[in-house]
Amino acid sequence: MGSDGRPGHEVGHRRAGGLGDDDVRRLRRDPRASIVVAAPVGERERWVSIAGTVTVELDGAHDLASRLPPATGTSTTRPAPPTWPGILAEDQVRLVLHPETVNRYAY
Structure with a gap:
């Protein structure tokens, strides 16, 4: 549920380059x-897909991010992510996906 009371799924997004960030700019345009x-490789096949439109919200991102655990795991092909306190200190926007279609499959 989005903060406006409408069904939606909130996704935090860190603004690395301010509001002109390429991803946010693209979502505002389209x-x-x-x-x-x-499901992970090796497990029985199952998935869910959600498609719809996204709204870019300027409030609530820090609250959402502070409720999520820091990402764990490592990658040998990407640089280490910023520290969690560093992420929380940056400007952020909140992306809310408003579902139009939901599909699922389980084998």
């Missing part, structure tokens, strides 16, 4: 978006 969540 708000269509989708997300797919799938």
Whole structure:
């Protein structure tokens, strides 16, 4: 549920380059978006996909981010992510996905 009371899924987004950030700019121009969540490799196949439009909200991102645990895991191909306090100290926007279609599959 979005902060406005409408159904929606909130996703925090860190603004690395201010409001002109490429991802945010693209979503403002064309708000269509989708997300797919799938079972890990080696497990029985199952997934859910959600497609709809995104609104870019200027409030609530820090509150949302402070409720999420820091990401864990490492990657050998990417540099280490910034520290969690560093992420929380940056300007952020909140992306709210308003579902139009939801599909799922389980084998």
